[in-house]
Amino acid sequence: EAQVTQNPRYLITVTGKKLTVTCSQNMNHEYxxxxxxxxxxGLRQIYYSMNVEVTDKGDVPEGYKVSRKEKRxxxxxLESPSPNQTSLYFCASRPAGREPYGxxxxxxxxxxxx
Amino acid sequence: xxxxxxxxxxxxxxxxxxxxxxxxxxNSASQSFFWYRQDCRKEPKLxxxxxxSGNEDGRFTAQLNRAxxxxxxxxxxxxxxxxxxxxxxxxxxxxxxxxxxxxxxxVIA
Numbered sequence: 001e002a003q004v005t006q007n008p009r010y011l012i013t014v015t016g017k018k019l020t021v022t023c024s025q026n027m028n029h030e031y032x033x034x035x036x037x038x039x040x041x042g043l044r045q046i047y048y049s050m051n052v053e054v055t056d057k058g059d060v061p062e063g064y065k066v067s068r069k070e071k072r073x074x075x076x077x078l079e080s081p082s083p084n085q086t087s088l089y090f091c092a093s094r095p096a097g098r099e100p101y102g103x104x105x106x107x108x109x110x111x112x113x114x
Numbered sequence: 115x116x117x118x119x120x121x122x123x124x125x126x127x128x129x130x131x132x133x134x135x136x137x138x139x140x141n142s143a144s145q146s147f148f149w150y151r152q153d154c155r156k157e158p159k160l161x162x163x164x165x166x167s168g169n170e171d172g173r174f175t176a177q178l179n180r181a182x183x184x185x186x187x188x189x190x191x192x193x194x195x196x197x198x199x200x201x202x203x204x205x206x207x208x209x210x211x212x213x214x215x216x217x218x219x220x221v222i223a
């Protein structure tokens with residue numbers, strides 16, 4: 001089944017403890033993105049990647065890192081999480097190309113930083 | 115500068131009603147357009163792409179007006195299961211998709 005898989009689905013952690021949220025897609029998509037969603041603010045892009053070893057900042061990159069060493073994986077790293085990073089996180093992917101491809105989203109990771 | 119703007123709602127409509135949402139975008143170079151549906155605490159899912167000529171998928175009709183830079187979604191014969199948040203999404207080519215904040219729809223029995 002074609003899908004984007006995020007792990008974990010739920011995570012409660014303490015301030016300053018490094019964590020990684022994994023994202024993997026099995027559709028051979030070039031583009032991958034991380035979003036966070038907060039009430040009243042909608043989906044805001046954190047980082048995106050247009051292909052292996054190509055990443056760029058989105059609208060809210062502060063406090064996050066990403067890497068794209070393989071096409072299928074795009075982990076999100078919080079080196080020193082803070083309470084303002086408590087949010088619902090989504091990973092998404094789509095193919096490159098001229099056709100109007102939408103994103104396929106993972107099921108989300110609900111992160112709480114205390 | 116808000117790139118994609120939507121009325122947040124909520125729109126509360128009775129079953130069987132027709133409801134329309136509009137969305138405006140600021141970048142005239144935008145190339146492709148989508149409507150997504152998001153249920154509470156779930157991931158957004160692609161509802162339909164929006165084409166210049168307009169397109170229909172069952173009870174759903176999407177329209178694009180490039181001159182006025184707006185996109186619309188029409189839902190006919192609303193069902194309870196249509197209750198969700200509808201996100202307008204714009205793509206400017208090789209750049210990330212830009213999402214509106216969404217319009218909430220509640221269909222009431």
